[in-house]
Amino acid sequence: MDAEKLKAMGRRALEIERDALSALLPRVDDAFAAACRLMLGCTGRIVVTGMGKSGHIGGKLAATLASTGTPAFYVHPGEASHGDLGMITRQDVVLAISYSGETGEIVTILPLIKRLGVPLVSMTGKPGSTLAKASNVHLDVSVAQEACPLNLAPTSSTTATLAMGDALAVALLEARGFTPEDFAMSHPGGSLGRRLLLKIADVMHGGAELPKVGPDALLTEALLEMTRKGLGVTAIVGPDDRVLGVYTDGDLRRTLDKGIDVRSAKIREVMTAGGKSVRADQLAAEAVQMMEKHKITALLVLDEAGRLEGIVHMQDLLRAGVV
Structure with a gap:
């Protein structure tokens, strides 16, 4: 395959993902604000969960939240039903990620999350799904199509989910008055931390x-x-x-x-x-x-x-x- 065709395919993928991100803008709405308020009011930690590609996105979002002033960690939903659910306390907020909203491992633990009385925020591409309906707040991250030419591999959908999660983290960061010095305290080993901490x-x-x-x-x-x-x-x-x-x-x-x-x-x-x-x-x-x-x-x-x-x-x- 020649170079022009390869470049055209790459550009097409980026254009689809760009459009997916543009479609998110009107969805930063009252539901988004409600999710932020739940997390700001959390006296425990934000527990992020998701399977497969959504799990990878969840791990990254938990790390971003934790490094920007919102204590958070990732729990694998498959392990949660085998003991790790004990990591979740009544003071926490759960952020569950599933594009279909029907991921079996997450749906299985929903009754237990509800029994604990833990607020549940979800990000799905299906507002009518089981997970979306069970949530206190649902954030719609649906996309018109995946960048994958087969419309199968999670590509633009994971990009949209990651971007929405970053938007949450940044809104919380600003609401908390998080400073560069605060950021450095979470990154003392990096060059940025040294620049912000060393006197x-x-x-x-x-x-x-x-x-x-x-x-x-x-x-x-x-x-x-x-x-x-x-x-x-x-x-x-x-x-x-x-x-x-x-x-x-x-x-x-x-x-x-x-x-x-x-x-x-x-x-x-x-x-x-x-x-x-x-x-x-x-x-x-x-x-x-x-x-x-x-x-x-x-x-x-x-x-x-x-x-x-x-x-x-x-x-x-x-x-x-x-x-």
């Missing part, structure tokens, strides 16, 4: 590692301090550690270009007054942004009174996985 205080150099000299120090002394501390920079501070300026490898090149005698010059004569700085309680990601903006590799870390607390270097941020 400059966690990666900066301080104490004995901190390169600093007084304003009357010779340039050679400052260069030795830079060499000993290995950061390519030194701070110039007054008696109370208030920062007067900074001297870097780049400043050294400029000093040499000017023909200044490095053996006799004092650091206050060649330093850059002030210098770019951050606070220890700022996010490490903010330090990255500032370094990129000013094309520098290190920043002074000052307290509110302008006293030197530390120095953060781009290499520290790279090692921490912030960059």
Whole structure:
């Protein structure tokens, strides 16, 4: 089969799924709002269940809900009737997914869910199905056709179900006032979590590692301090550690270009007054942004009174996985 035919088939599948998603928009209605209210009022967890492809979608939705501020987990409906139903408590809300609304494993446990008095939200493609009728709230995810040319394999129907579930998760996220910091707490191991959680205080150099000299120090002394501390920079501070300026490898090149005698010059004569700085309680990601903006590799870390607390270097941020 030639490339044009293959591309045409792929485009047709995407067009069918696009149309299925467009058809969902008017169904984000009062029933959708009622489902959100049930989940917002849940004092337990959202228990997601579904078989086959719907089960895979359910597992993903449970993970999305859990990572965006709505505690949730997935229960296999086949296992539920063999003991796992004990995972569901009266404080929970059940979200059941079945395109036909007649999945045997789910229909079997409906009387038990009802006996527990647990609110039931369902997503099906058949509003008149057993599952839809048994639900407190039903969300219609029906599609005109599957992207599969045989109209058999779940394709546009699973896409529609996933999208409706994502819409629920996002609406709940916003209703709860979920913040980027909240998201990071659920993702501490990822790069995003590090960017949202890691503070400059966690990666900066301080104490004995901190390169600093007084304003009357010779340039050679400052260069030795830079060499000993290995950061390519030194701070110039007054008696109370208030920062007067900074001297870097780049400043050294400029000093040499000017023909200044490095053996006799004092650091206050060649330093850059002030210098770019951050606070220890700022996010490490903010330090990255500032370094990129000013094309520098290190920043002074000052307290509110302008006293030197530390120095953060781009290499520290790279090692921490912030960059």
